Amino acid sequence: MQKNLKIDIIAGARPNFMKIAPIIEAIKRNQQTGADIRYRLVHTGQHYDKNMSDSFFEQLGIPHPDVNLGAGGGTQAEQTANIMIGYEKLLLQEKSDLCLVVGDVTSTMACAIVAQKLHVKVGHVEAGIRSGDWSMPEEINRMVTDSITNYFFTTTTIANDNLKKNGIEDDRIYLVGNTMIDTLLKNRERFQQPSIWKEIGLERGQYMVMTLHRPANVDEEKKLKELMNEIITHSRGLPLIFPVHPRTAKILQNMGIQHPSLHMIEPLGYLEFNYLVEKAKAVITDSGGITEETTVMGVPCMTLRDNTERPETITLGTNELIGTDPKAIKPAMEKLFGGNWKKGSIPDLWDGHAAERIIKHLLSLNRL
Known part of the structure; x- marks a missing residue:
């Protein structure tokens, strides 16, 4: 039984930041109630435009990253290599119990690969989404990441079905909702x-x-x-x-x-x-x-x-x-x-509590 759970949370590009903010908050809430869980925020540096990176940390109240790999710029291959080299050095210095990646950017795939090769388990937030379009770099990132993930945190039952078609067992798939919507609902009054x-x-x-x-x-x-x-x-x-x-x-x-x-x-x-x-x-x-x-x-x-x-x-x-x-x-x-646009509805579990569900599952898995 593992007493302490240490998680690396990976952020690399603009979409990641909206998704990690509620996860960090959920960890802090659980720490306050006695949960033995720690995190290390790893910013890969994939995006370096101030309005597309730094301001997200400021506006969403995300703490300053514990590590910045500074891997921005270059071709996709160069960027992937730089992220992998930087993250490998970090894990060799101080290993974590879990690498938690979000979304489908280059950082997501690169850090998942490094973690698995060093025998660190991988959790993927927003797992299982698919466009079917292999011309999109993001689709390759999704497929590679999901092929080596241990724990899959999904936004909808559609994503669940995609994973099951790829042979992923039900007990590794957790329908939790959408952490980006957690951030949206929390900040809506602050726009x-x-x-x-x-x-x-x-x-x-x-x-x-x-x-x-x-x-x-x-x-x-x-x-x-x-x-x-x-x-x-x-x-x-x-x-x-x-x-x-x-x-x-x-x-x-x-x-x-x-x-x-x-x-x-x-x-x-x-x-x-x-x-x-x-x-x-x-x-x-x-x-x-x-x-x-x-x-x-x-x-x-x-x-x-x-x-x-x-x-x-x-x-x-x-x-x-x-x-x-x-x-x-x-x-x-x-x-x-013409006033004929559909009104629409909101998918199940897009209720602002996805991050709390993720941390609850991770703490339960840590007790096994």
């Missing part, structure tokens, strides 16, 4: 009005929010230009607020896309961005995580992708997968402005 709100006189339900960053949408200038033109043409003059991902900013600069209704702004902090999302008429995105947030907040969402690893946002939520063909924009906008 902060960004400066753009007053600068251009935004009003609730009278603007749209955009995010685009996937290669299928932004790497080809002609395709991106067509998408942007269709969105601008059919949004009926409503302001389009576009916090521009650094990757996309470089491409847009070369294209000279301008329009009075298009407002391209710097990436926003978590509290500012979700302030805009909550009050928007609709969101246009190619992000997976944002579709979960719009589902919980009841905001219509158009996803410019041909597949999604979060089908529950479509079957239950407010999201529609409209594809990457620019011609799909017009009918989607007509549906929105």
